[in-house]
Amino acid sequence: MSAAIALVDGNNFYAACEQSVDPSIVRQPVVVLSNNDGCIIARSPEARALGIKMGQPYFKVRHDLKRLGVTVRSSNYALYADMSQRLMRILEAYSEELEIYSIDEAFLKISRPSNHDLRPWARQLRESTYQSIGIPISIGLGTSKGQAKLANHLAKTVPDYAGIFDLSVVNDPDTWLNKVDVESVWGIGSKMARWCRIRGVNNARQLRDMSSSALHKKYGVVGIRLQHELRGHSCQPLVVLPLPKKETCVSRSFSHPITSLDELSKAISSYTVRASEKLRTQKQRAGTITIFTRTSPFIQSVYSKSATETLVMPSNDTSVLLQVALRLTRLIFKAHRPLIKAGVLMQNLHSTNHLQTNLLKEYDPKVLEKRERLMNTIDSLNHRYGNGTINWAACGLNQGWVMRREKLGSAATTRLTEIPIVYT
Ligand SMILES: [Mg+2]
Structure with missing residues (x-):
């Protein structure tokens, strides 16, 4: 099989x-x-x-x-993330291995039955997904990730195939590959596509069949891997376990430009609180914090500044991270500059399984444990009763700069009070 x-x-x-x-x-x-x-x-x-x-x-x-x-x-x-989780749970049940690739995309590994035909499986998966969460999906099948991506592209663009395209069983795959522009091949950037076009390589089939040595000379192993994938040789295995995050960023645009240190501090505090929660969910601590802000790039006196601090000991304690972030905020703020965006970037992340202590910094494991319990309690209260149930005073109450979302629909799957009414 x-x-x-x-x-x-x-x-x-x-x-x-x-x-x-x-x-x-x-x-x-x-x-x-x-x-x-x-x-x-x-x-x-x-x-x-x-x-x-x-x-x-x-x-x-x-x-x-x-x-x-x-x-x-x-x-x-909030809605899209929740629907994504539901989608991935369904896909998991239908596959042997699953790699979540983005909020609405995943690679699945599945054995072919003796007649090789996976279309009944695909039809059932589409039906089941639509029935469970109301989301239409497209399914592309091949023998490598590159082929699956191509097949998915075809599943979407060829109406006759009703959202399912299997490159391995289709009668004349070359005809189909001829129809896919080289720009649409997975892993090709605009520069590489231009390089291909200049050499008369305009579609996926021509890229698959072009001289490997030319491709290797220009793009090395990346180019060769891409070509092998198109030929159906799998070079990129499924990444089943999510890799630990290397950095975590929370940044937002403001609904209107802000010019006061007070407002910037509140915004940075809110982002730091969110980033700390993310770190705890990821079971990580940050070793370095960077905060940044900027004006619109289209005004005359453009201003953009960031500041970084390395912590003595990595942490995911909101109050520790807030103190640093607020100190840095004073460094990046400049009066009379209409700021439209700010953010917090946590880097140098360490797993919570180990704590890198510092020779010069005394610390009490008991205090640390107590603080961790406090953070967990805050997180679970916010999770249970809604974000912001327990908030930090530094974030302020009046957040006039919060992103404009005037046309927001309901949080129908994540907030009890907004569950859709089917019948009254
Ligand atoms: Mg999509």
Whole structure:
């Protein structure tokens, strides 16, 4: 029995999530906006059919959208993350190995049955996913990740295949590979695509068959690996266990430019609190903190500054990290500069399994343990009763700079009070 690799991808994932929890907008044109209600980042097929383009700034098209009766939603990451987890749980049940690749994409390993035909499996997976969480998916199958990606691209673009494309059983794979532009091949950047085009390599089939030595000379092992994957030789195994994070960043744009140290401190505090929670969830401690802020790059007096501090001992204790972050905030703040973005970056991360102590810093394991218990209690209260149930005074109460999300839908899967009403 040979093994197949499938790439499963949620179609128009953010828009599909919104439709999934609000029956009134199913089969209706829906668009989702980026942070601060900036640009269009997802469209339902109905919105796409109306000619609405990706990346269009909302303020430019808001009247058109209204005229066309398009539902507009601010991005609701709590909902998308929760739906993603549900999707991955279903995929896990349908596969032998699973690599979560992004919020709405995963590679699956699955053995082929004796007749090689995985289409019934794929059909069932699509049905089951749609029935359980209301998200339509596309499934691409091949013998390597590269082939699965290509097949997924075809599953999406060839309507006759109804969201399922198996490159290993299709009659004439070359015809299909001829239809895929070289730019759409997984792992090809714009520079490499240009290099290929100059050499007359315009599609996936030509890239697969081109001279390996030319590819090797220019792109080394990366180029060769890409070509091997296209030929169906698996060079990149599935990464089943998530690798420990190397850094954790929390950054946001403000709803309006801020100019006071007080507001910047509150914003940085909120991001630090969030980043500390993330560290604890990841079971890591940070050794280095960087904070940064900037003005818009389109104004005359552009300002951008960051500051970094290495901790004496790695930590994920919010109060320890807040003290450092607030100290650094005073270093990066500059009066009369309209700041539009700030962030906190935690680096030099260590697992909580070991604590690198410092010869020059005294520490009491009992105190540390007590602090850890306190942090866990805060986290579980916030988890149970909603974010911000226990908050830090440094974050302030009046957060006027918080990202604009005027069109936010409901947190239908993560907040008890917002569960959709099916029947009244
Ligand atoms: Mg997708």
